[in-house]
Amino acid sequence: MGDQPNNQVGESSNQVGFPKEPSSLSIQFSILTSTNYTIWTVKITAIFKVQGLLEAIEPRTGTVVDSKINGLAIVYLYQGMPEALVMQVAHLSTAKEIWDALKTRFVGVDRVREARIESLQHEFDVLKMKETNTIDDFSTKISQIASKASNLGEPFEEKTLVRKLFKSIPRKRYIAIVATIEQFADKKTMTFHEAVGRLKAFEERSRDEDKLVSGKQEQLIYTYEEWKAKSNNASWERQDGNRIKSKEQGKG
Incomplete structure (x- = not known):
């Protein structure tokens, strides 16, 4: 004790x-x-x-x-x-x-650090998604800037990254999914990775539909060309047949 x-x-x-x-x-x-x-x-x-x-x-x-x-x-x-x-x-x-x-x-010392942060902020603000970019391409660029800012002790908030993503994508190309998200989801609580995932899923689905439509159009074009070729052949055959008949009648 x-x-x-x-x-x-x-x-x-x-x-x-x-x-x-x-x-x-x-x-x-x-x-x-x-x-x-x-x-x-x-x-x-x-x-x-x-x-x-x-x-x-x-x-x-x-x-x-x-x-x-x-x-x-x-x-x-x-x-x-x-x-x-x-x-x-x-x-x-x-x-x-x-x-x-x-x-x-x-x-880095404060002055150099602040200059680097300002430069990254400007790069972040002017960043736009090009028509030739994919969601993967563009989200990677955002992530790279965010990572550099985080290494300097000034990380971007999730809602800032999400807002930048939706603000910078080509509106016409993604208008359907953006409208759906704005109607049924809360962008204020959505994570950056969740937003990227939704846009990628829409992008892949749209790409598959475009391929399907393109394939049908090519098939229609091929069918038309095939029909046209057959029509031409039939026309030539009729013309040849008429010429042969004309010759035979002349002989008679």
């Missing part, structure tokens, strides 16, 4: 000051690249939360991070970085310093 308070204190201090015991789950570290910084930080942050290391990169004001936590956090960060990048930050002594250095490197 007398030992219970000490155990409780030990557990409490373990939760606050020391990382949790490593789980048996094998942790897969994504490698940081020039294009995946935002999602990489999300994954690393999640791992640090589970392992009790989050304070190493997000320390509370006025607190000193335990050296063991700091050391493990650095090891984990190294696991998610290419070797060339590890060598560039190896001189830094805390996980927080490494974390901030990576942020500066990949997000």
Whole structure:
């Protein structure tokens, strides 16, 4: 009975000051690249939360991070970085310093970052779907711009992407599906992928119908040409027959 308070204190201090015991789950570290910084930080942050290391990169004001936590956090960060990048930050002594250095490197200083965001916003605003494009082509362009903006810490909202998609497609070509969606679906809650899926389904169905109509037209044209050819042959046969009859009558 007398030992219970000490155990409780030990557990409490373990939760606050020391990382949790490593789980048996094998942790897969994504490698940081020039294009995946935002999602990489999300994954690393999640791992640090589970392992009790989050304070190493997000320390509370006025607190000193335990050296063991700091050391493990650095090891984990190294696991998610290419070797060339590890060598560039190896001189830094805390996980927080490494974390901030990576942020500066990949997000850029505020002025450069803001200029890049403005450029992407302009590219997004003027983007239009060409008549020769498919929904796949155009949605990929939107996704690429959105991904770049997200890597800069300024992701587009789903409703913004959906609105851009419907606003920029050729209205005449997709008027039937757009009218149906506007009548029966809520574009404010629709996800970008759902909108793309609906438009692609309509596009594929329309393409199949166009092929069917085109095939029937070709068949009609072929039938007409065939009939015309047969008519010409019959006409020639009649003319030949008349000439033969005329010759025979002349002989008689």
